[in-house]
Amino acid sequence: MGYRRPNGEVGIRNHLLIIPTVICANQVCSRITQLVPETVAIPHQHGCSQIGADKQRTFDVLAGTGLNPNVGGVIIISLGCEVIDPQALAETIKVSGKLVEVFDIQSVGGSVKAIQHGTELARRMRAELDAMEKTSIPFGELKIGVKCGGSDATSGLASNPALGAAADSVIRTGGTVVIGETTEIIGAEHVLASRCRTPEVSEQLYHIVDRFEKEVERMGADMRGGNPSPGNIAGGLSTIEEKSLGCISKCGTAPIEGIVEYAAAIPQKGLYFMDSPGNDIECVSGMAAGGAHLVCFTTGRGTPTGSAVIPVIKITGNKKMFERMTDNMDVDVSDMLSGTLSLEDAGEIIWQEIREVSDGKLTKAEVLGHTEFSINRIGPSL
Numbered sequence: 001m002g003y004r005r006p007n008g009e010v011g012i013r014n015h016l017l018i019i020p021t022v023i024c025a026n027q028v029c030s031r032i033t034q035l036v037p038e039t040v041a042i043p044h045q046h047g048c049s050q051i052g053a054d055k056q057r058t059f060d061v062l063a064g065t066g067l068n069p070n071v072g073g074v075i076i077i078s079l080g081c082e083v084i085d086p087q088a089l090a091e092t093i094k095v096s097g098k099l100v101e102v103f104d105i106q107s108v109g110g111s112v113k114a115i116q117h118g119t120e121l122a123r124r125m126r127a128e129l130d131a132m133e134k135t136s137i138p139f140g141e142l143k144i145g146v147k148c149g150g151s152d153a154t155s156g157l158a159s160n161p162a163l164g165a166a167a168d169s170v171i172r173t174g175g176t177v178v179i180g181e182t183t184e185i186i187g188a189e190h191v192l193a194s195r196c197r198t199p200e201v202s203e204q205l206y207h208i209v210d211r212f213e214k215e216v217e218r219m220g221a222d223m224r225g226g227n228p229s230p231g232n233i234a235g236g237l238s239t240i241e242e243k244s245l246g247c248i249s250k251c252g253t254a255p256i257e258g259i260v261e262y263a264a265a266i267p268q269k270g271l272y273f274m275d276s277p278g279n280d281i282e283c284v285s286g287m288a289a290g291g292a293h294l295v296c297f298t299t300g301r302g303t304p305t306g307s308a309v310i311p312v313i314k315i316t317g318n319k320k321m322f323e324r325m326t327d328n329m330d331v332d333v334s335d336m337l338s339g340t341l342s343l344e345d346a347g348e349i350i351w352q353e354i355r356e357v358s359d360g361k362l363t364k365a366e367v368l369g370h371t372e373f374s375i376n377r378i379g380p381s382l
C-alpha cells in the first residue's frame with residue numbers, strides 16, 4: 001500500500017519535508033520539525049560559498065530529495081542571500097505536482113517570525129497530506145538501494161550474499177535495484193564490468209573507478225589509509241580487494257543496465273550502479289535523491305544510521321552484534337554461518353522484510369528517529 005503521486009510515481013511514505021537551502025536556515029527548519037509532528041528536515045552545511053559543479057551538486061541533491069516519491073510536500077526555507085536559488089529549487093520540485101511552499105528568513109523578519117510562519121505552513125500542509133488515501137501498488141514499481149557499512153568478515157560471507165538473493169527477487173518482480181560505493185568495488189570492478197549489459201556500460205564503470213583513483217592521486221593520498229577502515233580490519237577484512245569482493249555480492253546476479261551519476265534519477269527496472277562514495281550517509285542520501293524508495297543496509301560491526309526520507313533496513317550476519325545492538329538491527333541472517341539457513345531462505349527473509357516495510361512497517365532507524373542526511377561535495381568552500 002502506498003501513495004500515488006500526481007506525476008504517476010508512488011511513495012511508500014508520505015513525508016512533509018523541510019529543506020534549508022543553506023546552513024544558515026538549519027536551525028529554523030529543525031525547530032519547525034520539533035513543533036509539527038510528522039515533518040522531517042534535512043540540515044546540511046552547504047548552500048553558500050560554492051561555485052560550478054559543487055554548487056550544482058548541492059542543488060541537485062536538495063531537488064532530488066524533494067522529488068523523492070516518499071515525499072508528499074515540501075517547504076523550502078532560505079536565508080535570502082545564498083548561492084542556491086530557492087525559487088529555482090521550488091520550481092524544479094513543483095514539476096512533480098507536489099505541494100511546495102518557499103520563503104526566506106530575511107524577508108519574514110528573522111528566525112522567530114520564520115519559525116512561526118513555517119510552523120503555520122507545515123501544520124496546514126501536514127493536514128492535507130494526512131487526508132491522502134493509500135492505494136495498492138505493484139511491487140514491481142519499487143526502487144531499492146543496496147548498501148553496506150561497518151562491514152566485517154560476516155558481511156561478505158552471509159548478509160551481502162543474502163541481500164543479493166533478495167535483490168534478484170526484486171528484479172524478478174519487475175523492480176529496480178541500485179548499488180553504489182565506487183570506492184568499495186575497487187579490486188573487483190572487473191567482475192561487475194563482466195556483468196554489464198553492453199560494452200559501453202562496462203566502459204562507463206571502468207571510467208568512474210579510474211576517475212576516483214586519479215582524484216585520490218591528485219590529493220597525494222593513498223586510499224588504503226581509510227579503506228578498509230580500522231573497524232573493517234578489526235572485523236577480519238584484510239584488503240580493499242577482499243572487502244570489494246564481499247561488497248559486490250549484495251547486488252545479486254542480474255546484468256547491470258547502466259551507470260548513473262551521484263544523486264541522478266535512477267531508471268526504472270533492472271540493476272543500476274550509482275557513482276557514489278563509500279561514506280554511509282552520503283551514499284544513502286544520493287540514492288534517496290535518485291528516487292530510491294528504501295535502502296537495504298548490511299553491517300557486521302553495527303551502525304544506527306537511517307535516512308531523512310527513505311526507510312533503511314539493517315541486515316547482519318553477525319549474531320553477537322545483532323544481540324548486542326538489537327535496538328538498531330532489523331534482520332538477522334547469521335544462521336547461514338552455522339549451516340541452518342540456506343542462501344535462498346535468507347534472501348526470502350530479506351525480501352519479506354522489504355515487502356512489509358514497503359507496506360508501512362517501520363524500520364528500527366525510523367522508530368528511533370534517525371534522519372541522517374549529507375551531501376557529497378566536489379570542491380572547496382570559497
